[in-house]
Amino acid sequence: MPEMPEVETVRRTLRPLVVGKTIDHVDIWYDKVITGDPETFKRELKGKTFTAVDRYAKFLLFRLGDLTVVSHLRMEGKYHLTTWDAPVDKHEHLQFAFTDGSSLRYADVRKFGRLQLVETGTEFQVTGLKNLGVEANSPEFSLDYFEKGLKKRSMNIKSLLMSQTLVAGLGNIYVDEVLWQSRINPLTPANELTKDQVKQLHSAINETIEEATKYGGTTVHSFLNAEGESGHYQEKLKVYGKEGQPCPRCGEDFVKIKISGRGTTYCLHCQKRV
Structure with a gap:
C-alpha cells in the first residue's frame, strides 16, 4: 500500500x-x-x-x-x-x-x-479520515504530543503505529524501518518506551518520511507516480523485506514474525525488549 x-x-x-x-x-x-x-x-x-x-x-x-x-x-x-x-x-x-x-x-x-x-x-x-491522528513530519507531530499519546496506550508499538490513530501516514515499510533505526522491539508496549526511545523514534519517523519523500517514495511491488516513474527509496531500506539477511549494524540475521497480521522484520540483537 x-x-x-x-x-x-x-x-x-x-x-x-x-x-x-x-x-x-x-x-x-x-x-x-x-x-x-x-x-x-x-x-x-x-x-x-x-x-x-x-x-x-x-x-x-x-x-x-x-x-x-x-x-x-x-x-x-x-x-x-x-x-x-x-x-x-x-x-x-x-x-x-x-x-x-x-x-x-x-x-x-x-x-x-x-x-x-x-x-x-x-x-x-469521511470514514478513514475522521479517526486519523496528526501527520508524521508535521508541526502538530511534536515530541510532547507523541510522548503524551504513547503514555495513554498499552498496545505494542508496531500495531499502534500501523493503526494511524496517534500518528498518520506510516505503513508496514516505514514502521519496520523507524523501529530498527530506534533499536526498539516491535512488540514493546507503547507506554513502556523510555524517554530516550520516544525521542529517537520521533526523530526517526520525521527523518525517514522526509528522506523517503525526497527519493520519490519506495517501489517494492508496483508503485509508480503520476508520470509513470518508480520511487528510489527502496535502495535505502535497511530492514524491510530483508528476512534472513544480516543486520547492517550488528551482523545478526533479520527475523520475520507476524504482528496483528502484518509481516514484521527486525533484529533480535539490536531490537531486544528492554
Missing part, C-alpha cells in the same frame, strides 16, 4: 498535470470505485475545474471549488494522464475527461481503491 511519501509523490506529480483543467465529463467503468452514487458523482463534477491537489496522510484531496474528491489508493491505485479516446485498459476504472481532450484515469489492479465526492470542508468526516 502506498504510504505517505508515495502519496505525496503522487500529489506532487499530479498537480501540474490537472490543476486548471475543467471536467467535460466523467466516465466510470467500475461503479464500486465510487463511495456513494456514481451518477451523482458524474453529474456534480461536470464543468468543475481542478483548483488544487492536497493530501492528508495517505489520502489525496482533489479540490474543485466547493467540492472535494477524496481518493484513497489502497494497495495498487494509480493515476495517469492520457486522452479521452485512448483505449481503455481492463484495470482502468474511471476517467476525468477534460475540455482540452486530455483525461486523468484511475487504474487499480486490485480494485480496492475508492473515490468519494464531498463538500469542501467536510472531508474530515
Whole structure:
C-alpha cells in the first residue's frame, strides 16, 4: 500500500498535470470505485475545474471549488494522464475527461481503491479520515504530543503505529524501518518506551518520511507516480523485506514474525525488549 511519501509523490506529480483543467465529463467503468452514487458523482463534477491537489496522510484531496474528491489508493491505485479516446485498459476504472481532450484515469489492479465526492470542508468526516491522528513530519507531530499519546496506550508499538490513530501516514515499510533505526522491539508496549526511545523514534519517523519523500517514495511491488516513474527509496531500506539477511549494524540475521497480521522484520540483537 502506498504510504505517505508515495502519496505525496503522487500529489506532487499530479498537480501540474490537472490543476486548471475543467471536467467535460466523467466516465466510470467500475461503479464500486465510487463511495456513494456514481451518477451523482458524474453529474456534480461536470464543468468543475481542478483548483488544487492536497493530501492528508495517505489520502489525496482533489479540490474543485466547493467540492472535494477524496481518493484513497489502497494497495495498487494509480493515476495517469492520457486522452479521452485512448483505449481503455481492463484495470482502468474511471476517467476525468477534460475540455482540452486530455483525461486523468484511475487504474487499480486490485480494485480496492475508492473515490468519494464531498463538500469542501467536510472531508474530515469521511470514514478513514475522521479517526486519523496528526501527520508524521508535521508541526502538530511534536515530541510532547507523541510522548503524551504513547503514555495513554498499552498496545505494542508496531500495531499502534500501523493503526494511524496517534500518528498518520506510516505503513508496514516505514514502521519496520523507524523501529530498527530506534533499536526498539516491535512488540514493546507503547507506554513502556523510555524517554530516550520516544525521542529517537520521533526523530526517526520525521527523518525517514522526509528522506523517503525526497527519493520519490519506495517501489517494492508496483508503485509508480503520476508520470509513470518508480520511487528510489527502496535502495535505502535497511530492514524491510530483508528476512534472513544480516543486520547492517550488528551482523545478526533479520527475523520475520507476524504482528496483528502484518509481516514484521527486525533484529533480535539490536531490537531486544528492554
